[in-house]
Amino acid sequence: xxxxxxxxxxxxxxxxxxxxxxxxxxxxxxxxxxxxxxxxxxxxxxxxxxxxxxxxxxxxxxxxxxxxxxxxxxxxxxxxxxxxxxxxxxxxxxxxxxxxxxxxxxxxxxxxxxxxxxxxxxxxxxxxxxxxxxxxxxxxxxxxxxxxxxxxxxxxxxxxxxxxxxxxxxxxxxxxxxxxxxxxxxxxxxxxxxxxxxxxxxxxxxxxxxxxxxxxxxxxxxxxxxxxxxxxxxxxxxxxxxxxxxxxxxxxxxxxxxxxxxxxxxxxxxxxxxxxxxxxxxxxxxxxxxxxxxxxxxxxxxxxxxxxxxxxxxxxxxxxxxxxxxxxxxxxxxxxxxxxxxxxxxxxxxxxxxxxxxxxxxxxxxxxxxxxxxxxxxxxxxxxxxxxxxxxxxxxxxxxxxxxxxxxxx
Numbered sequence: 001x002x003x004x005x006x007x008x009x010x011x012x013x014x015x016x017x018x019x020x021x022x023x024x025x026x027x028x029x030x031x032x033x034x035x036x037x038x039x040x041x042x043x044x045x046x047x048x049x050x051x052x053x054x055x056x057x058x059x060x061x062x063x064x065x066x067x068x069x070x071x072x073x074x075x076x077x078x079x080x081x082x083x084x085x086x087x088x089x090x091x092x093x094x095x096x097x098x099x100x101x102x103x104x105x106x107x108x109x110x111x112x113x114x115x116x117x118x119x120x121x122x123x124x125x126x127x128x129x130x131x132x133x134x135x136x137x138x139x140x141x142x143x144x145x146x147x148x149x150x151x152x153x154x155x156x157x158x159x160x161x162x163x164x165x166x167x168x169x170x171x172x173x174x175x176x177x178x179x180x181x182x183x184x185x186x187x188x189x190x191x192x193x194x195x196x197x198x199x200x201x202x203x204x205x206x207x208x209x210x211x212x213x214x215x216x217x218x219x220x221x222x223x224x225x226x227x228x229x230x231x232x233x234x235x236x237x238x239x240x241x242x243x244x245x246x247x248x249x250x251x252x253x254x255x256x257x258x259x260x261x262x263x264x265x266x267x268x269x270x271x272x273x274x275x276x277x278x279x280x281x282x283x284x285x286x287x288x289x290x291x292x293x294x295x296x297x298x299x300x301x302x303x304x305x306x307x308x309x310x311x312x313x314x315x316x317x318x319x320x321x322x323x324x325x326x327x328x329x330x331x332x333x334x335x336x337x338x339x340x341x342x343x344x345x346x347x348x349x350x351x352x353x354x355x356x357x358x359x360x361x362x363x364x365x366x367x368x369x370x371x372x373x374x375x376x377x378x379x380x381x382x383x384x385x386x387x388x389x390x391x392x393x394x395x396x397x398x399x400x401x402x403x404x405x406x407x408x409x410x
Contacts, residue, residue, distance in 0.1 A: 009101045013037055016098045017083050019091035020049045025059040031095040036102035041078040044071065110134035129262035164279050164316040165192070165201055166208065168381050169351065171278070172310050176285075176319045176345065178337050178371065179355035185320050186222055187392045188355070188385070189281055190230040192318065193217055196279050197247035198238040203382060203395045209242070213278035215249040216315075218268065220257055221284040227251060233392050250275060260289045260301035272309045280309060283320030285339060299342035321345070323354065338371040346372050353381060362405065364388055365396070 017037070020028040034046045048067045052059045068076040114131045118124075162171050169175055179185045195202025199212035219227060235247065252271065259265045272280060282288060282302075289301040306317050321339035337354020339345040346352065352372040358365045364387035382395035384405060396405070 009097070010038075012094050012097045012101070013042055014083055016091070016094035017042065017045050017049070019094060020046070021059055021061050021064045021083065023058065023060065024091040025049045025053045027091045028095040029053065031092065032099040032102065036098050041075055041082075044068075044075055045079055045083065106134070125263050125267070129266040132266050133262045164196065164213065165203065166210070168203065168379060169279075169316050169318075170376070170379075171316055172314055173316045173351065174306065174310070174319070174349040175316075175351040175353070176321055176339055176349045177353055177355065178321045178323045178339050179366075180323065180357070183355050183357065183366065184385075184387075184393065185355060186219075186226070187230050187233065189219075189283065189318065189320055190227070191234050191391055191393055193249060193279065193281050194231060194234050194238060194247055197249035198235075198242050198244055200238055200242060202234075202391060203393075205395065205397065207241070207391070212244060212248050214275065215247075216252065216272060216275050216277040216280045217249065218252045218254060218257075218280070218282045218288075220255055220287045221320075223255075224253075237390065257288060258290050258301075259305045260297060265301065265305045268305060269308050269312070272313050272315065276313050277315045280313075280315045280317045281320070282306065282317060285319055285321040285341070285345075295342040296344075299344050299348075303344075303348055319349075336371075337369050350375050351379065351381065355385070358384075358405065365405065367401075367405070 016028050016032065029046075029050055034043050034050065037043050037046045045064065045068065048064055048071075049059050052063050052067070056063065064079065065076070068079045110131060113134070114127055117127045117130070163169070164171055164173070177185055177188065191202045193215050195207075196213045197215040199210050201208040201210060222230070238247070239245070252268075257264050257268070259268065285302060289298040302319075306319070309315055310317060321341075323337050324340040337356060338352070349372065351374065352370060354369045354371050356367045356369050358367065365384055367384045368382055370381075380397075383398050383401035384396040385393040386396055387393060
């Protein structure tokens with residue numbers, strides 16, 4: 001590869017902006033972004049191009065000229081004097097070179113920072129976590145990813161392998177269960193995860209069988225004794241029912257974790273990649289990342305970690321969360337069962353269900369109330385759950401629910 005000089009890179013940055021201002025902004029900024037240009041006037045003009053592209057759908061020289069004149073005389077002068085074609089080829093060529101040069105600078109900075117940290121008092125885990133975080137920024141190819149036509153999407157087969165819990169949770173889906181403290185969430189999560197590991201759909205009417213799945217559990221709320229006590233209500237029966245000798249389930253022995261800390265996040269991601277689970281449970285949400293008043297930061301830390309795990313393992317992920325106290329402490333219906341914290345928890349998962357007690361009139365029954373609409377019409381979770389059957393929770397589906405509980409006043 002021919003080394004491109006610093007001077008040439010500067011001309012290429014100007015040439016890329018020139019192309020962007022003359023009808024090729026969509027092509028240029030599909031390859032590089034604002035941060036790939038020099039801070040100051042170059043980034044200002046890049047931001048103007050993206051703003052025009054988003055608001056107007058196109059970028060032309062006069063529109064950029066007008067925006068620059070509104071900003072400052074200095075920016076307008078820079079645009080009219082420095083942004084030129086320089087005969088450096090196509091928009092794609094210029095943008096690709098700009099992106100490559102920016103990535104090289106980022107890589108050099110990341111390696112320099114890691115080298116400096118190695119010689120400091122910082123632990124190797126922290127150095128590696130920060131380096132992996134820096135390198136993740138560079139994991140973007142220059143070329144557009146492979147695409148699929150609508151006909152190819154329509155012809156995708158309905159595969160049984162796509163279900164983790166048939167009719168409820170697909171491979172790669174995210175589900176969040178909420179409920180009040182002591183409402184039976186932990187037992188339900190144990191029933192689902194141990195069932196999956198034993199090859200049983202634990203929320204189906206007939207406890208349907210399937211191939212045992214690899215399950216990874218990060219339960220940062222319950223002690224080992226509590227985990228054991230919950231498992232005693234489920235595991236012996238499932239072993240006898242299925243005839244299997246053991247369940248392919250691993251419990252991560254962690255009680256204190258902060259996914260907002262890159263070291264902790266990378267450690268959990270690496271562990272998931274080493275185990276390659278079909279299903280992973282994580283909870284409770286409020287103990288996965290330090291929150292306080294920083295609801296959005298907590299959401300970002302947890303959601304990005306979960307999405308990295310999904311992308312790199314294909315696992316479905318179930319999270320357990322507590323609800324807020326709602327208006328006048330009403331946590332009974334609809335959005336009142338949303339997870340405490342950021343409002344984005346309502347939009348993020350494929351399924352969001354709250355466990356609502358029926359009250360004194362109908363003991364040992366909870367309604368499963370969606371706090372977000374389903375993205376998939378073929379998915380049907382139970383309408384409710386009832387204690388006292390073979391398993392800790394028995395599902396109640398729509399017909400029975402409508403006949404017995406729908407009109408209950410609770």
